[in-house]
Amino acid sequence: MKMRIAVFCSLLAVLTAGLSVGQQKSPVTAIKAGRLIDPETGTAAANQVILVEGERITGVGPNLAIPSGATVIDLSQLTVLPGLVDAHTHMAITYKEQPENNYYYLTYITDSTPLRAIQAASNGMQLLNSGFTVVRDVGNNALYADAALRQAIEQGWLPGPTVIPSGPMIGSTGGQFWPTPEMYKYHNIMFPEYIDANSPDEIVRAVRENMLFGARTIKLCIDCKPWGYSVDDIKLAIREAAMGGCKVEGHVQTADGAQRAIDAGVYIIAHNSALTPEHHRQMAEKGIFLAGTDTPFTPYRGSEAAFKRTAANLRDAWEKKVLLTFSTDFDYWNERMKDPKTGEWLTRGELTINFLETWKAAGIPQADILRAMTINGYKAADIISQRGPIKPGFFADIIAVPGNPLSDIDALRNVQFVMKNGMVFKKDGVMTPEKFFHPGPVKTPNGRWSR
Numbered sequence: 001m002k003m004r005i006a007v008f009c010s011l012l013a014v015l016t017a018g019l020s021v022g023q024q025k026s027p028v029t030a031i032k033a034g035r036l037i038d039p040e041t042g043t044a045a046a047n048q049v050i051l052v053e054g055e056r057i058t059g060v061g062p063n064l065a066i067p068s069g070a071t072v073i074d075l076s077q078l079t080v081l082p083g084l085v086d087a088h089t090h091m092a093i094t095y096k097e098q099p100e101n102n103y104y105y106l107t108y109i110t111d112s113t114p115l116r117a118i119q120a121a122s123n124g125m126q127l128l129n130s131g132f133t134v135v136r137d138v139g140n141n142a143l144y145a146d147a148a149l150r151q152a153i154e155q156g157w158l159p160g161p162t163v164i165p166s167g168p169m170i171g172s173t174g175g176q177f178w179p180t181p182e183m184y185k186y187h188n189i190m191f192p193e194y195i196d197a198n199s200p201d202e203i204v205r206a207v208r209e210n211m212l213f214g215a216r217t218i219k220l221c222i223d224c225k226p227w228g229y230s231v232d233d234i235k236l237a238i239r240e241a242a243m244g245g246c247k248v249e250g251h252v253q254t255a256d257g258a259q260r261a262i263d264a265g266v267y268i269i270a271h272n273s274a275l276t277p278e279h280h281r282q283m284a285e286k287g288i289f290l291a292g293t294d295t296p297f298t299p300y301r302g303s304e305a306a307f308k309r310t311a312a313n314l315r316d317a318w319e320k321k322v323l324l325t326f327s328t329d330f331d332y333w334n335e336r337m338k339d340p341k342t343g344e345w346l347t348r349g350e351l352t353i354n355f356l357e358t359w360k361a362a363g364i365p366q367a368d369i370l371r372a373m374t375i376n377g378y379k380a381a382d383i384i385s386q387r388g389p390i391k392p393g394f395f396a397d398i399i400a401v402p403g404n405p406l407s408d409i410d411a412l413r414n415v416q417f418v419m420k421n422g423m424v425f426k427k428d429g430v431m432t433p434e435k436f437f438h439p440g441p442v443k444t445p446n447g448r449w450s451r
């Protein structure tokens with residue numbers, strides 16, 4: 001009995017100690033915002049205080065008392081807003097003019113999964129430096145480099161955006177490849193760039209496997225081949241994905257494919273180039289998000305004719321009131337990606353923000369561009385209940401810029417401050433990532449299933 005009491009007492013001591021640790025208050029940070037934008041309403045409030053405790057926002061208002069001992073960050077000369085979202089990109093593949101002549105079959109052969117994962121980590125930091133705190137990374141990630149990066153960032157090994165990984169794109173025979181019989185049949189060249197799924201059973205298996213290996217969204221190639229998915233196939237994938245809490249994005253490159261994706265009710269359609277005004281009308285009616293991947297015409301990419309079409313398509317989607325997101329489909333690199341003024345290489349973040357050119361050419365109002373880059377992005381990433389709004393209870397993913405993006409959207413090119421999960425990543429225009437690096441997991445290692 002004595003023994004039992006002793007055990008009970010020490011157990012109690014451990015529990016109490018645990019409790020007091022749990023009750024310990026996280027450090028408080030108070031951000032003084034000269035101007036605070038609410039992208040939902042497209043309005044700004046002057047001289048606001050944002051209180052952040054640990055990872056989350058605990059208070060926002062004009063006259064909040066700053067608790068004694070709080071760290072004060074003075075952004076009174078800047079405009080503060082939620083972090084930005086690239087709703088469709090590829091951080092773990094970069095095809096190049098040399099050596100692979102922009103042919104990504106060859107990138108897949110020359111760049112290993114570990115190499116691509118490390119590149120994705122670097123791209124993630126460059127994107128965070130430009131204010132992108134959320135990235136939907138949708139396919140062409142080798143063997144789940146995207147899911148690994150998400151997990152590494154969540155565990156606290158390195159800084160990066162919140163990654164919404166899809167794992168390999170699921171498609172019918174061939175995916176986006178046109179392989180030889182020997183490479184297809186004897187060398188399984190499709191995997192891991194694509195998962196072939198050609199029947200209801202295979203679609204269910206592919207969706208489940210992606211979720212098992214860390215996908216937080218499911219990417220379907222609706223029409224990469226003439227034998228693409230039927231409405232029933234897509235609906236099956238949507239149902240199965242929902243079991244694991246995932247929404248489905250449909251890659252669409254034909255008008256027929258677009259109609260099947262709309263009829264089945266996918267959550268997001270990727271690529272605007274094959275969509276007609278009638279598709280836009282139906283998407284708006286059904287509340288389907290568009291990740292248009294609207295490439296600008298630059299010295300390093302595109303043509304003027306393609307750019308005009310892209311801008312006109314984006315304009316039509318906006319006129320029809322489609323739920324627009326900011327998306328790039330970035331997956332390439334070449335020797336011309338330099339700042340013409342300084343001759344310096346452009347970062348992945350600068351290359352991404354440069355997609356603003358298309359939005360400006362489409363004549364979309366600044367407030368609507370900002371909504372696409374924030375609130376709609378958070379909704380499309382399906383994390384709006386946790387991240388995005390600068391309101392109590394939400395994760396503190398906050399950026400600041402000089403000027404006012406509501407009157408000059410190019411202000412977003414000059415991000416001076418970045419906070420991710422309540423930690424400062426960039427201040428006074430300089431990266432300060434020390435607090436993000438840990439040699440072991442400081443969060444639950446079971447990051448796959450956290451939101």
Ligand SMILES: [Zn+2]
Binds near residue numbers: 088090138
């Ligand atoms: Zn893509």
